Amino acid sequence: MPITEFEKVNILIKEGEGLTVEYKERYTPKIDRDIVAFANSKGGLLLLGVDDTGKIVGENLTNKMKAEINAIARNCDPSIHIKNIRQVGKVVAIEVAEGDEKPYGSSSGYFRRLDAVTHGKSSRVRSTPRTNPASREI
Numbered sequence: 001m002p003i004t005e006f007e008k009v010n011i012l013i014k015e016g017e018g019l020t021v022e023y024k025e026r027y028t029p030k031i032d033r034d035i036v037a038f039a040n041s042k043g044g045l046l047l048l049g050v051d052d053t054g055k056i057v058g059e060n061l062t063n064k065m066k067a068e069i070n071a072i073a074r075n076c077d078p079s080i081h082i083k084n085i086r087q088v089g090k091v092v093a094i095e096v097a098e099g100d101e102k103p104y105g106s107s108s109g110y111f112r113r114l115d116a117v118t119h120g121k122s123s124r125v126r127s128t129p130r131t132n133p134a135s136r137e138i
Contacts, residue, residue: 025057040113077104
């Protein structure tokens, strides 16, 4: 018997936050940071209604919330593709695709995921390091 979406989300919650999974107790417009970070890395799943300990506290997806989340992603630079926003039991699951036009930014800045943490930058995150010609050894 195939595993249900509800069971998949519960497994992800039990496994804990990581490079591609982030918990938020409730929806706030500050999720732009996590959306940008997922787009700048491998993509990921943002679970609203789950606290940092993995306890489900619940969040209800409304049409207004869905529209706001899509607007946040659309207003990023460049726009970010949200694969899916859905209610799964008591949790809202937001699936963010890995971006093809990195780096991505929002009005809050530029962010990326390292392990289970979103890191921020006030300037663009570079996908490849640049070397300073003056610092090369001869």
